[in-house]
Amino acid sequence: MSRRAPVFIITGGQGQCKTTFLHLVIGLTVxxxxxxxxxxxxxYLRDGRRSGFTLVDLATGEHEELSSIDPDPRCEAHGRFYFRPEGLLFGRRALAPPDPRETDLMVVDEVGRFELQGGVWAEQLDRLTAHPHPPMIWTVRRRLLHTVVERWNIQNPVVVDVGTASVMETAEAVMDAVWEWREAQTFSAVPTPSLPGDRIAAPALCADAAAGGSPGAPAILRRRYGPEG
Structure with a gap:
């Protein structure tokens, strides 16, 4: 490809529902x-306070606990959270560089100070951004946005602020990028000359598409979660 596919960055402050927004966008695209x-x-919360995170592999719908505030000598400590080795291995496998012939969209929720310090998903992000990649969606706290863009040299970020953005319009923009990616993969694999009017139109998002995904989507995409930060 002559240019890299875009990286959509869903951003907002702590507690502004970045993961919820992402969840709805993914549901529409799936x-x-x-x-x-x-x-x-x-x-997830305990006594009204953020106490841990569950990790979901979007390709399979499988779950694994990623971290909690409960001390555990087996775990990597980052800030006040203890990251389970099983959760980190699970996530690193899910974030391995994808086969471009089998992947339309890559999602990383979230990229933050731990990655900027070289931990958690930092190595996976280095590998994902080192070569041409499919369109990606990252979630990033607003105060870290510019640092993350500079750290991974994201040349064409599409910033989506949850405070003002529309889920539907974001999903449409993501689908435009996905369709361009698919076309690029098709024409690179089959080098045939194009004729006027040959461009395949991307399917329009249907107004009645379920925000949680289609019946065939992984079960996790049909669940509802509370606000996150």
């Missing part, structure tokens, strides 16, 4: 048979 890989990490 409803259009987009092949999604990566992870989403809904948080």
């Amino acid at each position: 409803g259009l048979n987009v092949r999604v890989r990566g992870v989403i990490s809904p948080g």
